[in-house]
Amino acid sequence: MSSFTTPLRVERLNGQRRWRVLEPFVYKIGELDSDSYVLVPARFETDFASIPRGLWNLFPPIGGRYDKAAVVHDYLYQDGFVVALALEVDDQGYVDEHECHLDVTRRQADKVFLEAMQVLGVGWPARWTIYTGVRIGGRCAWKDGH
Secondary structure, three states, X not given: OOEEOOOOOEEEOOOOOOEEEOOOXXXXXXXXXXXXXXXXXXXXXXXXXXXXXXXXXXXXOOOOOOHHHHHHHHHHHHHOEEEEXXXXXXXXXXXXXXXXXXXXXXXXXXXXXXXXXXXXXXXXXXXXXXXXXXXXXXXXXXXXXO
């Protein structure tokens, strides 16, 4: 099941609309695979939600119910991978468990964002409005990150 497994702790960078994650922040993905998760590292910088200024009264860029989801989404757009548990069986039949990084597409990153907003209790109209905005306007940010 999808869930945020650690608290989000951030500090504001001086005079900027940017924030720094202070300690690792984890979101367990339910839709992609039950053993997959996003690990946002300490020192990662985010602007939370990239909402056009004209919509800030309806959807504030920070302080909304979707803040944690926005940080995960920013991270996926910049680094583009999730961590997954991989199982390998050796020649003697022993199972070796290890973590691996799986690249994600922009569409998958946006789906994780949509799922995470639902986990946080963001209502359907707001969730779909923000998701649609990301699908329409996120292309440039994705290209900048990759």
